[in-house]
Amino acid sequence: MKSFSDFPDEILHDILAHVFWVDEDVFACPKPMSSLWAVSEATEDGSDTQETQHHDDVTRTAVPLVCKRWLNVSTPLLYETVFLRTRPQVVCLARTLLSDYTLGQNIRKLRVECGLGVPVNKILHFAPNIAQFVVELVWEKEEHTIGLGAGLQAINPSKIVLIQRSMPRYNRRISPLIAELCQYIPTWTKLTTLRYPYDRFPSLSSKDITTALQKIPHLRTLYVQCGYSIDTTLLVSLLGPQGDSITEIYSEAPLVDNEDSRMFLTLAEFSKLRQKVLFPVPGPWSVRPYRACAREDDKLNLIWTA
Numbered sequence: 001m002k003s004f005s006d007f008p009d010e011i012l013h014d015i016l017a018h019v020f021w022v023d024e025d026v027f028a029c030p031k032p033m034s035s036l037w038a039v040s041e042a043t044e045d046g047s048d049t050q051e052t053q054h055h056d057d058v059t060r061t062a063v064p065l066v067c068k069r070w071l072n073v074s075t076p077l078l079y080e081t082v083f084l085r086t087r088p089q090v091v092c093l094a095r096t097l098l099s100d101y102t103l104g105q106n107i108r109k110l111r112v113e114c115g116l117g118v119p120v121n122k123i124l125h126f127a128p129n130i131a132q133f134v135v136e137l138v139w140e141k142e143e144h145t146i147g148l149g150a151g152l153q154a155i156n157p158s159k160i161v162l163i164q165r166s167m168p169r170y171n172r173r174i175s176p177l178i179a180e181l182c183q184y185i186p187t188w189t190k191l192t193t194l195r196y197p198y199d200r201f202p203s204l205s206s207k208d209i210t211t212a213l214q215k216i217p218h219l220r221t222l223y224v225q226c227g228y229s230i231d232t233t234l235l236v237s238l239l240g241p242q243g244d245s246i247t248e249i250y251s252e253a254p255l256v257d258n259e260d261s262r263m264f265l266t267l268a269e270f271s272k273l274r275q276k277v278l279f280p281v282p283g284p285w286s287v288r289p290y291r292a293c294a295r296e297d298d299k300l301n302l303i304w305t306a
Contacts, residue, residue, distance in 0.1 A: 028195070104128075107123075109134075112135055134160075160185065182212035196234055219246060228277070276292070
């Protein structure tokens with residue numbers, strides 16, 4: 001080969017795939033993406049911070065501009081992982097897919113952080129190959145959170161991440177959205193992984209989501225905010241026969257030395273549940289390992305002193 005242009009498209013595709021690759025923990029992080037993809041820099045006098053866009057985000061959008069060949073090769077990669085942070089982005093993507101519906105078939109991961117509604121419904125309709133779906137339960141106008149039925153019917157993801165912002169425990173504006181999600185989540189036959197959005201304090205929506213969770217035919221993996229302090233509505237389900245199909249429960253919070261964790265470790269009725277709950281292991285890791293705390297002596301290897 002005399003030059004880079006002599007590389008076959010298949011090899012160029014594999015090279016550019018590393019540029020567009022998004023870490024799994026970043027894509028499914030429960031924090032707003034704006035805090036991950038922007039760097040806040042405070043001035044010395046303590047004035048307002050100024051956000052600068054992450055250089056990786058700039059690189060992804062610049063790759064298709066190199067030449068026509070790179071545009072053709074990188075376009076499917078550009079659409080594999082999609083972040084929708086604002087309603088104008090949602091409307092723009094919906095219009096793009098309406099003009100070229102084949103682009104939607106490239107979407108494998110979709111994260112929506114803004115109000116859901118008719119534009120997202122169109123996106124889901126043109127993206128039947130979505131494998132991972134991240135939904136932030138935002139509280140906007142009711143007309144922005146309803147009408148997703150047709151779109152939710154068109155997809156069959158293997159993983160869904162539900163994110164709850166810091167807000168009052170119940171807001172009637174997200175009630176239609178949760179109702180539609182709970183209606184269609186059990187119909188997804190490929191769904192094996194779900195993130196439960198609530199912490200130890202149950203919400204009025206906890207029962208609806210827990211009921212839908214029990215109807216998922218092949219659910220195996222569950223993510224919770226705190227593995228030793230689980231929402232009581234979900235805890236009752238996990239301790240019953242409905243929780244037998246779940247094999248792994250990943251805790252986002254590490255095991256800490258406080259009364260809640262000691263109660264979880266010692267109560268006899270939690271013995272079966274303890275074997276399923278996996279806590280992040282302390283230490284700097286490029287890919288953080290998880291480990292169960294099935295026995296009391298395992299606590300020494302997992303504990304983070306609060």
